[in-house]
Amino acid sequence: METPLTKYIKPNQAPLDLKEYEKTGGYEGVKKILKGMLPDDIIGLVKTSNLLGRGGAGFQTGLKWSLVPKEKDVAGVRYLVANADEMEPGTFKDRYLLEGNPHQLIEGMIIASYAIQAEKAYIFMRWAYKKAEVIIKKAIEEAYSAGYLGKNILGSGYNLDLHLHTSAGRYICGEESALLNALEGKRGIPRAKPPFPATSGLFGQPTVINNVETLSWIPHIIENGSDWFIKLSTSGEGGTKLYGVSGRVKKPGLWELPLGTTIREIIEDYAGGMQDGYQLKGIIPGGASTDFLIASQIDTKMDFASVRAAGSRLGTGTMMILDDKTCPVAFIHNLIKFFAKESCGFCTPCREGLPWVEKVLMKFEEGNATLKDIEILEFHTKYLVPGNTFCAHAPGAMEPLQSGLKYFKDDFLRHINEKHCPWR
Amino acid sequence: MLSEKEREEILEETKLYPFPKAACIDALKIVQHHRGWISDEAIADIASELSMSKDEVDGVASFYTRLYRKPVGRNVILICDSVSCMIMGYESIYDYISKKLGIKFGETTSDGRFTLIPNTCLGDCDHAPALMINNDHYNNLSIEKIDSMLEKYQ
Numbered sequence: 001m002e003t004p005l006t007k008y009i010k011p012n013q014a015p016l017d018l019k020e021y022e023k024t025g026g027y028e029g030v031k032k033i034l035k036g037m038l039p040d041d042i043i044g045l046v047k048t049s050n051l052l053g054r055g056g057a058g059f060q061t062g063l064k065w066s067l068v069p070k071e072k073d074v075a076g077v078r079y080l081v082a083n084a085d086e087m088e089p090g091t092f093k094d095r096y097l098l099e100g101n102p103h104q105l106i107e108g109m110i111i112a113s114y115a116i117q118a119e120k121a122y123i124f125m126r127w128a129y130k131k132a133e134v135i136i137k138k139a140i141e142e143a144y145s146a147g148y149l150g151k152n153i154l155g156s157g158y159n160l161d162l163h164l165h166t167s168a169g170r171y172i173c174g175e176e177s178a179l180l181n182a183l184e185g186k187r188g189i190p191r192a193k194p195p196f197p198a199t200s201g202l203f204g205q206p207t208v209i210n211n212v213e214t215l216s217w218i219p220h221i222i223e224n225g226s227d228w229f230i231k232l233s234t235s236g237e238g239g240t241k242l243y244g245v246s247g248r249v250k251k252p253g254l255w256e257l258p259l260g261t262t263i264r265e266i267i268e269d270y271a272g273g274m275q276d277g278y279q280l281k282g283i284i285p286g287g288a289s290t291d292f293l294i295a296s297q298i299d300t301k302m303d304f305a306s307v308r309a310a311g312s313r314l315g316t317g318t319m320m321i322l323d324d325k326t327c328p329v330a331f332i333h334n335l336i337k338f339f340a341k342e343s344c345g346f347c348t349p350c351r352e353g354l355p356w357v358e359k360v361l362m363k364f365e366e367g368n369a370t371l372k373d374i375e376i377l378e379f380h381t382k383y384l385v386p387g388n389t390f391c392a393h394a395p396g397a398m399e400p401l402q403s404g405l406k407y408f409k410d411d412f413l414r415h416i417n418e419k420h421c422p423w424r
Numbered sequence: 425m426l427s428e429k430e431r432e433e434i435l436e437e438t439k440l441y442p443f444p445k446a447a448c449i450d451a452l453k454i455v456q457h458h459r460g461w462i463s464d465e466a467i468a469d470i471a472s473e474l475s476m477s478k479d480e481v482d483g484v485a486s487f488y489t490r491l492y493r494k495p496v497g498r499n500v501i502l503i504c505d506s507v508s509c510m511i512m513g514y515e516s517i518y519d520y521i522s523k524k525l526g527i528k529f530g531e532t533t534s535d536g537r538f539t540l541i542p543n544t545c546l547g548d549c550d551h552a553p554a555l556m557i558n559n560d561h562y563n564n565l566s567i568e569k570i571d572s573m574l575e576k577y578q
Binding site: 008011018086087088089090091092095113126127128129131163165166167168169170172182183185186187188203244245246247248252254288297318320321322323326329331334335341342344 | 440441487491505544551
């Protein structure tokens with residue numbers, strides 16, 4: 001089984017420095033494209049590889065790049081941004097790549113920047129990743145001294161500057177347009193779309209924002225081609241995926257497996273199964289804003305299409321396990337509290353709606369809820385939907401709530417009938 | 425007044441952007457690094473440095489969770505209260521620390537040694553429960569580990 005992204009990441013060892021990375025074939029991709037590939041050739045290759053965005057939305061990377069207008073049509077700087085904000089509860093995959101193989105990301109960024117003819121690139125990273133900050137800074141310096149970044153890279157005439165920006169907090173900054181506002185030094189509030197970043201992004205210029213895991217793939221696709229990439233997956237969507245498991249399993253962790261590996265395999269073969277005395281009750285497959293799946297759906301393949309068909313989203317691919325000894329209402333309440341706190345406050349339905357939902361869930365926890373409260377929750381899941389809110393934040397928050405109400409209704413009712421939380 | 429060093433560091437950051445205003449968050453971080461928190465005076469200093477209004481700078485400062493508009497203790501404890509840490513029992517960790525230090529979330533000890541703040545996911549979910557003190561991560565927490573951990577921070 002091939003694990004291109006994590007092959008050289010060893011636990012508790014320093015990541016490859018520039019020389020070591022070069023020994024593994026690192027930066028060959030940059031040399032290859034600057035010697036003889038046109039930007040459009042690269043975009044074409046990434047398109048045929050069907051690399052789907054690993055940040056959660058699963059948008060095709062090559063297509064995203066192809067939406068950037070050509071230089072003859074739009075003048076001025078264009079930007080590439082690596083989204084390393086990773087603040088989705090339950091998600092810890094990009095951190096592994098940032099700390100484990102920084103040059104892989106930087107090389108991917110150089111190739112992506114060249115493909116869209118960007119001359120400036122930023123890594124937008126969450127503040128908490130202190131270790132990654134040191135590692136990335138050092139790697140950027142190394143890449144500059146080796147001539148992979150800066151003016152006239154490897155004598156090709158192509159210039160690229162790359163900077164690291166560490167965020168000052170707030171989950172919403174992972175939303176690409178809010179991220180751009182934060183990078184411009186403003187409040188991190190999402191922007192209206194259209195225009196999309198490809199035409200008007202950072203400082204109003206054409207911009208592509210890609211996730212860390214997505215960009216880390218680029219050198220490998222340049223080196224091995226699109227057929228190789230597609231064959232890595234079991235479901236034809238292409239590539240491997242970093243899958244993570246947290247919660248009451250024997251061995252929580254992160255593994256690189258073919259895209260399309262089933263939930264059962266990930267939980268039983270890699271995470272060691274449930275801890276003794278705990279039963280699997282539900283699965284949040286890809287971060288806080290994805291719908292629950294239940295134990296009977298354990299044979300679902302973890303790829304974009306299969307998880308969608310099962311009624312949720314693959315999202316980040318890092319799953320959280322709901323066990324039978326954790327109250328599902330408390331689990332959902334915790335998620336909603338997070339979303340309520342992290343609302344940017346710009347649009348009313350989200351700013352007012354999420355705290356209201358949070359208060360209602362509190363009533364359940366305290367044993368003061370009535371049947372009317374179930375109605376209030378259900379109303380919100382139908383009301384806080386795309387189109388009624390400015391961005392996807394509140395609709396995302398409703399995903400675990402609506403699926404929780406569907407699958408764990410009895411548990412909600414027990415809180416009402418027994419007038420306290422049966423788990424406490 | 426910005427110190428010479430603060431001004432220099434802010435100037436370095438402004439070079440990375442097309443116009444100075446874009447370095448607003450970086451400037452706030454720099455000032456907080458030197459002064460521990462961001463006072464009204466600091467807001468005014470940054471505003472004049474970046475040709476912004478005070479309210480504009482305050483609007484940015486008040487948006488971000490890691491920019492402190494109130495004084496904090498010498499050491500800041502950020503306890504992850506997100507769902508994976510909840511499942512693995514962050515509440516008992518919080519209760520223990522809160523009792524030991526005699527402060528709740530959002531408070532600072534009377535000797536100014538610790539501030540306790542709840543925090544969203546720290547990306548340490550496979551080693552939950554987790555917390556941070558200043559820039560240091562701690563994970564796989566258990567109550568037994570806490571006393572010696574806190575001892576390192578005076």
